Amino acid sequence: MSCASVAAAIESWVNVVSVNGVVISREAIARETQHHPAATPAEAWRQSATALVIRQLLLDEALRLGLEPAPVADSEGRKETNEEALARQLVEARVKTPMPDEASCRRYYEQNRKRIRSADLFEADHILFAAAPSNAAARESAKCDAEATIAMLHAEPHRFGDLAKAHSACPSGQHGGDLGQITRGATTAEFDKALATLAPGETTAAPVETRFGFHVIRLRQRIEGRELPFEAVHQRIVDYLAESVERRALAQYVSILAGAANITGIEFGACETQLNRKG
DSSP states (O other), rough: OOOHHHHHHHTTOOOOEEETEEEEEEHHHHHGGGGSSOSHHHHHHHHHHHHHHHHHHHHHHHHHHHOOOOOOOTTTSOOOOOHHHHHHHHHHHHOOOOOOHHHHHHHHHHHHHTTOOOOOEEEEEEEEEOOOOOOHHHHHHHHHHHHHHHHHHHHHHGOOOOOOHHHSSSSGGTTOOOOOOEEETSHHHHHHHHHHHHOTTTTTTTTEETTTTEEEEEEEEOOOBOOOOHHHHHHHHHHHHHHHHHHHHHHHHHHHHTTTEESSSSHHHHHHHHHHHHH
């Protein structure tokens, strides 16, 4: 979404957004939209204005308490601004959240153990007929070549490796199309979907189109994921529950600040919802 379209939406908005008399400029909201992709300019405006209202609430409280900014740098050397430092320092000082205990972690594990499992593994081969998405003629040619290859494999399935070596535009072609063991998400969504429909030993009945071109895919083996023991996922559960509690506590704290503030131009309930969605 371009800044121009967002700016146009903001121009049509009659309310002025302010926090304790501090006006959040339309220019600031427009700049913030780059961090809040949305389906419409109005939604981008709302999310951006919400984020800036929350930041102003935290900054006002930090200044009221007389905090002095102490910016820190991340692992890549990027340093906080003074405003970012003040917001972080305020949250660290005022939003205290206990770490989840063993009982809470085990309860979460028991309630979700069917979803806490290792990823399914697929051993697969493919033949790629490459074509750029913008080249319609090349796409049509690649599709025809993939269809012809599938027809040949229907009659002579043992030729898959040789055809991959002869025609595949993927480096795996030199190894007969062998992709090794892959998980969902390791390839494109279209490739994943096709893999999920195949039985071991089966080849796709039609070419699979992705942004890279057209694929002929063969599934050799599917290794089902297994349920993971509590000990293997304990720290992940601790981190997840701690983050969830922290988000809720921060939303409650910001809600308290908002209750004592004068906010115009935006419904504060949206602020709480946005905080709870973060992360």
